[in-house]
Amino acid sequence: MTTPSTADTWHLGSLELRSRLMLAIPEDAPLTQLGAILEAGRVQTATIKVAADLDDADTDTYEVLREHGVHVLPNTVDAADADDAIRAAHHGANLVGKPWVKLIMTQDPEYSLPNPVQLFHAAERLVEDGFEVFPLIPDDPGLAVELSQLGCAGLMPQGSPAGSGQGIANPLKFRLILDRVDIPVLAGAGIGTAADACQALELGCAGVASAKVIFSARDRTKAATALADAVAAGHSAWQSTRKDA
Template sequence: MPDPTDTWTLGDVTLTSRLMLAIPEDADITQLADVTRASGLQSATIKTTPAAPGPLQDAVDILRDQGVHILPNTADCQDARAAVTAAHHGAEIVGKPWVKLILTRDREYMVPNPREVVAAATQLISDGFDVYPLITDDPGLAVELEDLGCAGIVPQGSPVGSGQGIANPLKFEIMVDRVTAPVIIGAGIGTVAHACQAMELGCTAVASAQVILRAPDQVAAARALSTAIEAGRASYLARQARKQPAA
């Protein structure tokens, strides 16, 4: 189980689990309650856009019943105006002004549109939201968005749905070094080894969908993923400790 003293913050919530479950519209959620209990996960992200909230309502209800914090996302939004509208709709559903900001015109890999991301983030921060933008592995953009006031950064390890892991580990090391807000890897995690690597590089948390939701035994996969994240975090902390001067 996670070290109860090793915490991080998502908005105004303090968490010990560094696993965030990303739930797509077509996910099989029949094992969702068991998955949350087996993994100890405390946060999940789910689409709550006005156009199609219905299919995910059962997931929202299960997560609430399990005490999981729900971070709405703006999947399928293509411009800043649509994303701002979706974010406000999501805030009404979960009762908290926070959002995983997804903005893309790329239906296949969801490569983010940086200009629209910055525009939407600017408006939502002005509206009082905690904003967690999905971006490519761009350290410069990550710093710009943190300076703008984003509460965290959600870089893609590789394109959404590719399951290719972290294409450029050095860029993640640079982001972790330069950004003080949480860095939550938000795409490309295809195996538990990828999640462990992300944590070893210093990521704050891992948002994953396919490792758990595409597994025949979702509960076992969730348990394995949670353990891998804990192991990667422990490895990172051990290396950081060695960098400290001896007392």
Template sequence: MELDQCRQTWHLGATELTSRLILAIPEGAFLDRLGAILEAGAIQIATIKVSTDLEKAAPGAHAVLREHGVHVLPNTVDAADASEAVRAAHHGAALVGRPWVKLILTQDPEYNVPNPVQLLRAAEQLVRGGFEVFPLVPDDPGPAVELVRIGCAGLMPQGSPAGSGQGIANPLKFRLILDRVDVPVLAGAGIGTVADACQALETGCTGVASARVVFAAYDQVRAARALADAVAAGHLARQAAEQSA
């Protein structure tokens, strides 16, 4: 059975999806083939920094995303504390017309290592304000469970530091998180190869968010297709393992 025939619907918050790949669009990315990337990767969600001026970087990018029916998930990368993150989330919600956010809160601009204290403060405020919150979290079940307890609609634990491309450094910690929460868990950073993406799904993740695999590639369209296939293959392998257990 072909991989695209194995896709099943799932929900990220209130959004029904079939693709388990979220495309992270970095600032300064070369987006002249964005439409082809979206098609090749069967992309249904793209996450973009709230303050990124896509139209300046790539005129027509927003129209391309709309034409392909891609949901834009704003993220708060570069927010220094909870108050900055909350302001950025509200700005992002106004831009995309819905209150949802990939909540990134760090005091480490190089690798975006999450700040659990500030993350909890911002998440609490945003959940109370009616947001669907998907925080980038450390691979630590303690903060993960607490964020779900306060109402986060999903979690995006770091497999390894953002931009490092080191994959899931500690699969056991991911499994502990997966065993203790009942919301979608997506590998939110560190996916450096298609093999990393496949491993994330085999481990039990609902999906992955990745920028590096596509935008560091010479042929970005083929990279997007390979990444989507790896995600689908990992999910299929996980299903096979669960059914045989």
């Protein structure tokens, strides 16, 4: 696997990383291209749906990710309620050998708009079960603080609705979240271009999770390289403005 170009390291829960690009793997991801995409994007982490029924696991995709040394963060995108999400999270932990989850609780199948009440209940129980929980949340600073205090290991606010590609719709809300929590914040949805990813990192996000930029591109490997470079550039720009730099 290609070594990420960023020299500094950071922590996603207990995992130490160099790359700040998390690849969100769609269900129809082309397995024949996936390895080249992972290499081109210098990807160290990927998030993939895990079902409440373990028999529905996409083991072929998991195997490709493992072959390329990618750490897999299961997500609960199709969970109907908190109980469903918790079952899916435990199945995901069994699959990847690590109790961590990108917690997605939504009643909106088109844009995955988060359901804060169900999300909070599921997060609370999974934290009690010893999980590193990374909830997909609306860009709500108050909810971000509550989930941080609850014990979540990181947060993934939506820049805009999932799949919309509208970028960071409200940068001020992202800044408020970043100012008020001490855990990693990743732009968790809405990244539509490499420029959007650069902006997220320049705001101070620890990373981005993206599918659309790469999987909607005509040349997916070039898009992966461009996205990884944009993420690195955004982080460098943020570092250049830090008061303690």
